[in-house]
Amino acid sequence: MFGFLKKDANDKQIGKTSPHLKEIDADKIDWKSKPDAYWKEVLTPVQYEVTRKEGTERAFTGQYWDHKEVGTYTCSNCGQELFSSETKYKSGTGWPSFYKPLNESVVGEKKDTKFGMVRTEVHCSRCKAHLGHVFPDGPQPTGLRYCLNSVSLNFSPKEKSE
Numbered sequence: 001m002f003g004f005l006k007k008d009a010n011d012k013q014i015g016k017t018s019p020h021l022k023e024i025d026a027d028k029i030d031w032k033s034k035p036d037a038y039w040k041e042v043l044t045p046v047q048y049e050v051t052r053k054e055g056t057e058r059a060f061t062g063q064y065w066d067h068k069e070v071g072t073y074t075c076s077n078c079g080q081e082l083f084s085s086e087t088k089y090k091s092g093t094g095w096p097s098f099y100k101p102l103n104e105s106v107v108g109e110k111k112d113t114k115f116g117m118v119r120t121e122v123h124c125s126r127c128k129a130h131l132g133h134v135f136p137d138g139p140q141p142t143g144l145r146y147c148l149n150s151v152s153l154n155f156s157p158k159e160k161s162e
C-alpha cells in the first residue's frame with residue numbers, strides 16, 4: 001500500500017482522551033481557525049502526521065482496529081462524536097471500520113487522487129482532521145466502508161446503567 005508511516009501508530013501517549021481536550025469545553029472552540037502550529041504542539045507526532053497531513057497508520061498497529069467495547073468514537077483532534085461502536089464491523093483490513101457515521105453532519109468528504117488512485121477522503125466536519133477514506137464495499141444497510149485511522153479517534157466507553 002501507499003503513504004504509510006514508518007513509525008508504529010501504537011503511540012503510548014494516546015489515551016482515551018487526547019490531553020489537550022481535557023478540562024476544556026470543546027464545543028465552544030472555533031477549531032477550524034486553529035493554525036498548523038497549534039496542532040503540531042498538542043498532537044502526538046503520529047496523530048499530527050495522520051490527521052493534519054493525511055497520513056495512514058500501518059494496518060494492524062492502531063489501538064482500535066480490533067477494539068470491541070461498546071461506546072462512542074470521537075475525533076482525537078476536537079472531541080466531536082463521530083462513530084458508534086454499533087456500526088463498527090470486522091473488515092479484516094487492520095483499520096477500524098464502520099458502515100456509517102453517527103450522522104451525516106459530523107463528517108465531510110473530498111475526492112483524493114493521491115498515489116494515482118481515486119478515493120474519497122473523510123474528515124471531521126468540525127476541525128477538518130483527516131480520519132481515513134470511505135469505500136463502496138461495506139456491509140448493508142449502507143454498503144459503505146469507513147476505513148479510519150485509530151490515531152484520528154478517541155474512545156468513550158458507554159456508561160453502564162445501574
Ligand SMILES: [Zn+2]
Pocket residue numbers: 075076077078079080124125126127128129
Ligand atoms: Zn475534529
